[in-house]
Amino acid sequence: MYSQGLNDKNLETAETPEFLAAFQARIDADEKIEPNDPMPEAYRKTLIRQIGQHAHSEIVGMLPEANWITRAPTLRRKTALLAKVQDEGGHGLYLYSAAETLGVSREQMTEELLSGKAKYSSIFNYPTVSWADMGAIGWLVDGAAIMNQVPLCRCSYGPYARAMIRVCKEESFHQRQGYELMISLCMGAPAQKDMAQDALNRWWWPSLMMFGPPDGDSLHSDQSAAWKIKRFTNDELRQKFIDATVKQAEHLGLTVPDPDLVWNEAKNNGNGGYDFGEIDWNDFWKVVKGHGPMNKDRIAARTRAWEEGAWVREAALAYAEKQKHHTAQQAQG
C-alpha cells in the first residue's frame, strides 16, 4: 500500500527460462532470497521500487504529525506523538537499508524522492488541520499500514521481511495511542466529539485508498504474488481493514461517512463482511500524480531538510577524514 504507485511499465528480463524457473522454484519452496543471491533483474527492480516507496512514505509520513507536536494538549500526548514520529523515522531508515542491499544508494533514493520520480503513499498529501487528526491518523492510517505490513513480514526477500518484523512490533502502539486519543475526544464535550467526527469524515476515504487501486487495475499484482512479495490483493486487504474498523467506529459512537456501508452475511465465504460505497479513484490518481493538497509542501519540506543538512554531512565526513589522517600519522610515529 505504501507502494501504491507501483503500476507503470512492464519490466523485461534477459534471463534464461531455466534461470527463471530455478528462481521460482526457490520461491515456491518458501526459501528466502538474500542480498547476494542470484535473482531476476525484474525481481530486484520491483523490490527496489517497492521498498524505496515504502521508506519514503515513512519519512514523509513524519511531516503531517510533526505539525502538531508543539501543540499537543498534554505532556502525555506530546511524549506519545514524539515517540511515534521518531519511530516513523526509524522505519524509514530500516527500509532504506533493506533497499540498499539490492544495490541502490541512499543518495540515489533521496534524489528520486525530491525530484518526484519516486512516489510515496498518497495519504500523506492531506493536511492535518485539527488535533483530532492525530487520533484519526494513528487509528486509521497506522491501522491500514498494519494490515498491509503484517503479511510483508513473510515476504520472500529476507532483508525486507526482517525490517517489516521490526516495524510491525513498533506499529501497534501507534494505532492504540491514536484510538485512545479518539476515545478521549468522544467522551469529551460535544465540540470535541464533533472534531473527532470531522477527522473521521476526512480520513476515512483516503485511508481506504492506501491499499491501492482495485485489483483489476493493478498490473503488478500477479507477478508480485508469484514472487511472494505481495501475499494478499489490494481489495482483500481493504475489505479486511473495513471489517475490522467499522466496529471500532461504532464503539466510539462515530458514524463512518459512507451511506452505502451495510453488513452482508454472504461476504467472506459466508463469514460476513461489509459492502461499501464507491471509492473516488479520480481523486486518488490526482493525489498520486502530485495534485493533492499537500504534495508541494511535503517535497518542499524534505528538500529543505536535505539542503540545510548538507553542511552537517559534509562537516562530519571532513572530520572523519581528518581523524583518519591523524591516526595514520601517529601510527607512523
Added chain:
Amino acid sequence: MNTTAQTPLWEVFIRPRNGLAHRHCGSLHAADATLALQAARDVYTRREEGNSIWVIPSSQIVASDPQDKEALFDPAGDKIYRHPTFYDIPDDVGHM
C-alpha cells in the same frame, strides 16, 4: 540538488542482555565510528533492545560467495554420524 560524497555504511550488532551473543540487527550510514554508535543507539535501541552495541564498517566484512554455497556447505549434509541420534543406546541405559 545538493549531492555530497556517500556516507559510509556500517553493520550494527546488538547484545540483548548479558549472557547472549551480539546479533546482527541492521545497518546504517555514518561518517565515523562515534556517529555510527550514536545512530545505532537511536535507531536500534529505542525500546531497551540491548545493553551493548558493536558497529563495523560494512566494507570490512568478508563474506562467502553465494555461488560457493554447495561447495562449502553440502559436504556436511551426509555426515549424520556427527549427530547424537546416529548412535543407538538402549532405553534402559537412561538419558545420555
